[in-house]
Amino acid sequence: MAQASNGCDVELGLAQKNGVHVADDKTSSFVYQPLAPPQEPYLSLEDIMELHGQTRIDGANIERSLGLTEAEAARRLQLYGRNVLTPPARTPEWQRFLLQFTNVFLLLLNGCAVLSIVAYVITADIINLYLAIVLLVVVCFTAFIQFHEEGKALAVIDSFAKMLAAECIVIRQGEEKKITTDLLVPGDLVKVQNGDRVPADLVLLLCRGLKAECSSLTGESEPVSCTHKTSAKSTPFFECKNVAFNTSLCFDGMALGVVFRTGDHTGIGTIAKLASDTKQRESTLQKEVRNFVRLVAVVSLTMASACFVGAVFVQQAKTVDAIIKLFVNGFLVIIVANVPQGLPATVTSLLSLAARNMAQRSVLVKRIDCVETLGSTSLICSDKTGTLTKNEMTVTDVCASRLVWRNAVSVSVLNFDAKLPTFVGNPSDVAIITYADALCSSKELRKMYPIVFEVPFNSTNKWQLILVKSVESVPEETDMVAYEVIMKGAPEVILKKCSSYASSKARTNQFKEDATEVFRQEFEDQYKAFASQGRRVLAMCSKTFLAPQDVVFGADENGVYNFLYQK
Helix, strand or coil: CCCHHHHHHHHCCCCEEEEEEEEECCCCCEECCCCCCCCHHCCHHHHHHHHCCHHCCCCCCEEEEEEEHHHHHHHHHHHCHHHHCCCCCCCCCHHHHHHHHHHHHHHHHHHHHHHHHHHHHHHCCCCHHHHHHHHHHHHHHHHCCCCCHHHHHHHHHHHHHHHHEEEECCCCCCCCEEEEEHHCCCCCCEEEEEEEEEEEEEEEEEEEEEEEEHHHHHCCCCCCECCCCCCCCCCCCCCCCECCCCCEEEEEEEEEEEEEECCCHCHHHHHHHHCCCCCCCHHHHHHHHHHHHHHHHHHHHHHHHHHHHHHHHCCCCCCHHHHHHHHHHHHHHHHHCCCCCHHHHHHHHHHHHHHHHCCCCCCCCHEEEEHHHHHHHHHHEEEEEHHCCCCCCCCCCCCCCCCHHHHHHHHHHHHHEEEECEEECCCCHHHHHHHHHCCHHHHHHHHHCEEEEEEEECCCCCEEEEECCCCCCCCCCCCEEEEEEEEECCCHHHCCCCCCCECCCCCCCHHEEEEEEHHHHHHHHHHHHHHHCCCCEEEEEEEEEEECCCCCCCCCCCCCEHHCHHH
């Protein structure tokens, strides 16, 4: 984190004591302690207002809060630094290329090349010089292939930086402004809503149905419901529901929060630092190659020494020239002959082909020598789907006849809350509305069926419900209005709420048939079959009813919705 010099601290009216930044302002007790445990999630709204006095939070109406002034934001930006993650130290390209030659197999080949050159100098045999050149070419080619493949993997990893939010909405001087996230400072008041990525660690002051997907932190792809209620002191920091963590993706609703951690001091920054400090271990292939090289070296030296000593005694070499000739032919040449010169190039080529084939299947291999380890794996067990995948879903099956299929598409467009036209939102909702929008305009359909009431999905009910005005005609002499209730949710829950099902075979009774026990069993077998194939299965249903024009839909004190009484 960048810090200003001592002279600049005086100019800004800021003091720095023991690594703690203190704002010299009598209206604020704000103390930025990035290395200390966070305190904001466990403070009441009044305490946060006192702590962040310069943020000018309106306790009566959070949305009317004024936020920091531009001058104060500039001061804090200069003192605390930009809201960016410090990139890990990168090895220069030239150094990374030279490191390829430290491979034990390449070192063995380099040793053979040197011995061949020594043999050429001693005997002036041009064959030894050719052999040395070939070995050096093989070494350089193998090093270049490894360097090139690693470079492509590093380029993909660098693209992960795009996960971080580029812009965000901040409230400063009483106005909403869109700024780049690197300009955020502790104390800024930030607004996040459906489809946004959280730009820094925020403590929520106002939350309206916001859900945050924190797979980058926890690996869990399911969105977590947020709240502005103060967390208990015993709650672990990463389990605080009133905190929106940096890089989390927002769904369903909006929230206002105060920035209390930026850059490397956020939750994702801490994880990134731990990951960068991790030492790189040898792969299984590297260990096997190292053991193989040792075996080849021992066998070569033993065989060469035995042949050299045996040749000296057999040929009774007594002169220096005779001994040197036997040393070259009976020692150096045997060592070079025992080394499989083509093996490094062959192994590298095969690993590169395997890495390329895996890349075509969206599998990133950071180090090509790890391909062998992954190739020998027969089973991978994981429940961290958000970590291993892009957390994107696609509709694969629709279990219905033609008529019911069209109805299901209409219901899905109305019932799924994904932002148009880019379709950002819950992965399941985005998948279905993307599928449906290709068949009928979701914008037009929403205009035809305006939503008048909604019950959001929760893990207890396992369903989501909306009410829309129906297009069915109603006799003019009545003061009733036709409404349609539409639900989506877990198949077993939706099935229990249905007494009939839509069928193209039922030409009478508005294409409805009674949901008999036979149908219920078939329905259950079908969704279990989908689930066994790794599908996320959703069921949908609808019902039309009449209600007075002045009716106000809602729930009574027992949580029972009044439209359930309508006919």
